[in-house]
Each structure stands twice: as C-alpha cells, then as structure tokens.
Amino acid sequence: MPNVTDQLKQQAVDPELVVLLETITNCCQEIAGKLRLGALTGILGVTEDTNVQGETQKELDVIANDMLKEALLGLSSVAGIASEEEDLPVAGNANGRFLVLFDPLDGSSNIDVNVSVGTIFSVLPLPAGKSGGDESAYLQPGRAQLASGYALYGPATTLSMTTGQGVQQFVLDNNGQFTLAYEQMSIPADTKEFSINMSNQRFWAPEMQEYIADLLAGDQGVRGKNFNMRWIASMVADVHRVLTRGGIFTYPWDDRSPDKPGKLRLMYEGNPMSLLVEQAGGLATTCFGNILDIQPSKIHQRVAVALGSKHEIEVLLDAHKSALDSPAALLNR
Numbered sequence: 001m002p003n004v005t006d007q008l009k010q011q012a013v014d015p016e017l018v019v020l021l022e023t024i025t026n027c028c029q030e031i032a033g034k035l036r037l038g039a040l041t042g043i044l045g046v047t048e049d050t051n052v053q054g055e056t057q058k059e060l061d062v063i064a065n066d067m068l069k070e071a072l073l074g075l076s077s078v079a080g081i082a083s084e085e086e087d088l089p090v091a092g093n094a095n096g097r098f099l100v101l102f103d104p105l106d107g108s109s110n111i112d113v114n115v116s117v118g119t120i121f122s123v124l125p126l127p128a129g130k131s132g133g134d135e136s137a138y139l140q141p142g143r144a145q146l147a148s149g150y151a152l153y154g155p156a157t158t159l160s161m162t163t164g165q166g167v168q169q170f171v172l173d174n175n176g177q178f179t180l181a182y183e184q185m186s187i188p189a190d191t192k193e194f195s196i197n198m199s200n201q202r203f204w205a206p207e208m209q210e211y212i213a214d215l216l217a218g219d220q221g222v223r224g225k226n227f228n229m230r231w232i233a234s235m236v237a238d239v240h241r242v243l244t245r246g247g248i249f250t251y252p253w254d255d256r257s258p259d260k261p262g263k264l265r266l267m268y269e270g271n272p273m274s275l276l277v278e279q280a281g282g283l284a285t286t287c288f289g290n291i292l293d294i295q296p297s298k299i300h301q302r303v304a305v306a307l308g309s310k311h312e313i314e315v316l317l318d319a320h321k322s323a324l325d326s327p328a329a330l331l332n333r
C-alpha cells in the first residue's frame with residue numbers, strides 16, 4: 001500500500017510541499033513514540049509556564065511544539081511558522097514560500113488520563129511582499145490553505161490529510177510508516193450522533209439551546225428520531241469520529257467571554273478541520289457563515305465551530321436563521 005510520499009506524488013503535489021508534509025508527519029511519528037510510553041517518560045507533568053492564552057502548558061505540549069518548530073524552520077521552503085503555543089509567528093527562510101500553522105498537541109488535558117490527543121496542521125502560501133515573521137502574512141481565509149491535516153494518537157496512530165483532492169487516511173504501521181488505509185474519507189450526509197460539551201449549556205445562545213433540546217427530545221420531539229451523544233474533549237478525536245462515521249461536532253458561541261466567540265482557535269483548529277470536513281463532503285460553519293470564508297484579524301483568534309454531516313448542519317443553520325434578522329441577537333457573535 002502507498003505511504004504518504006507515494007500518495008502525494010501520485011496527486012502531483014508540489015515537490016517542496018511534499019517534503020514539508022513529510023517533515024510534519026515524521027514529527028508526528030516521533031510524538032506518537034513519546035506518547036506511547038506514557039508516564040514512563042517522565043514528561044507528563046505540568047510546566048510552570050502558561051501559554052499566550054493563559055493556559056497551563058503540559059511538558060509534552062512544549063516538546064511537540066519545539067520538535068515541529070525546529071524541523072519546519074530547517075526547511076528552505078518554510079517562510080515562517082505560527083503555533084498555538086507561541087505568542088507570535090516565527091520567521092523562517094527569507095526565500096521560503098510556505099507558512100505552517102499548528103496545534104502541536106490538541107486535547108492536551110487528556111494526556112495524563114491516557115485518552116486520545118493529536119497534532120493539527122495547516123499550510124498557507126506566503127503572500128507576495130510579506131515576511132514569515134509578520135502576523136499579517138498569516139491572516140488569510142481558510143480557503144487559501146494548500147494543505148491541512150491531523151495526526152490522532154489513539155489505539156492506532158492515524159494521519160488524515162488533504163491537499164484539496166479529497167481526504168486520505170493513513171495508519172502508522174509497525175515499520176514506522178504511515179500507510180494508506182482510506183483513499184477517500186466521506187462523511188455520511190445524515191446522522192443521529194452529536195458532540196458538544198453539555199456542561200456549557202447555560203452559556204449558549206438561545207438558538208443552540210433550542211436545537212440541542214430538539215435532539216434530546218428524540219423521537220418524542222419535532223425531529224422524530226433518537227440521537228446519541230459522544231464527547232471526547234479532544235477535537236482531533238471528535239472530528240475523526242465525524243470524518244469516519246458521520247455526526248456533528250460543535251464548540252458553539254457562548255456568552256462567557258465577550259471577546260471570544262468560542263473556545264477553539266480559527267487558525268490552528270477551525271480552518272484546518274473545516275477544510276478536511278468540506279473535502280470529505282461535510283459542512284463547517286460558525287452557525288452564521290462558512291468558517292473557511294472568515295477573514296482572520298488575529299493569529300490567535302477564537303471561533304464558534306459546528307461541523308460534520310451535511311444535512312444535520314443544514315438543520316442547525318436553519319435553527320439560526322431567525323437570529324440573522326435581529327442585530328441584538330447577533331451582538332458579539
């Protein structure tokens with residue numbers, strides 16, 4: 001079966017981009033190796049540092065971040081990198097053509113309890129006249145992404161990736177190679193499964209409250225069918241399930257902090273996952289517009305996310321239509 005390089009070459013992907021993606025996947029293999037040993041490595045503790053968003057960094061967050069940063073900045077094609085764990089973008093090669101954005105260890109609150117975590121990445125072109133050290137170079141809508149993907153460190157380590165030609169899934173085999181497992185991931189349009197952190201219910205907008213209430217009412221309510229709920233609290237794992245068997249995943253807008261429309265980050269989580277979902281036939285929205293069409297204003301910007309099975313996302317969008325007519329309802333969203 002083809003490995004990552006074979007597959008990318010078969011897709012006639014730009015050779016420099018192939019090397020870049022191989023570099024990311026090599027780092028993911030190394031991260032998988034460290035995770036596999038769990039507490040035996042002594043790297044599962046919490047560092048004293050907090051990242052730019054005020055969250056405590058796990059040691060492995062820092063290790064994974066440094067690994068990706070060093071490997072990518074060593075490539076002549078990389079003009080700069082931006083990471084969830086770095087305050088500011090870091091300039092790379094002055095003649096580089098690509099910008100790489102990543103969440104080195106998504107779901108890191110799950111590491112200590114041996115639940116799946118992952119690495120998310122996104123590649124953008126360097127706009128003409130910009131440098132990889134400028135935040136403004138990175139502020140491009142998700143549609144501009146040349147590639148995106150994630151590694152999921154679960155019972156199997158998998159890699160799901162797109163270069164705009166569908167979504168391929170690879171599995172890390174016993175020879176340390178990511179081997180093609182699915183040539184085209186496809187999200188079923190209909191579903192009976194949803195994924196949301198229910199503990200935040202009281203903070204959601206009224207439209208989301210109503211939509212979820214209808215799902216919970218099951219075959220007794222307007223939807224006329226029962227829904228099941230799954231919440232892993234690692235976006236990579238929840239999105240992987242959606243890409244594999246359908247469903248919707250949402251981390252919606254809530255009213256806890258007016259300057260943050262949601263918890264997830266547009267550049268490291270929202271955009272790369274939305275490209276994968278669209279490439280697999282699903283939809284990805286803020287509930288008011290397509291995530292990939294957002295013009296970013298800040299590198300660490302947050303975004304409301306709802307993604308997955310096309311028909312179910314359409315029902316969710318329908319539930320939000322009336323709010324579009326009411327500027328008051330849309331305040332801060």
Ligand code: AHM
Binds near residue numbers: 103109197233234235
């Ligand atoms: P992280 O990048 O700091 O790990 O945060 C992102 C994670 C997502 O993986 C997950 O969907 C969400 O945060 C869970 O948040 P919460 O525990 O608040 O529900």
Ligand code: MG
Binds near residue numbers: 084235269
């Ligand atoms: Mg994350």
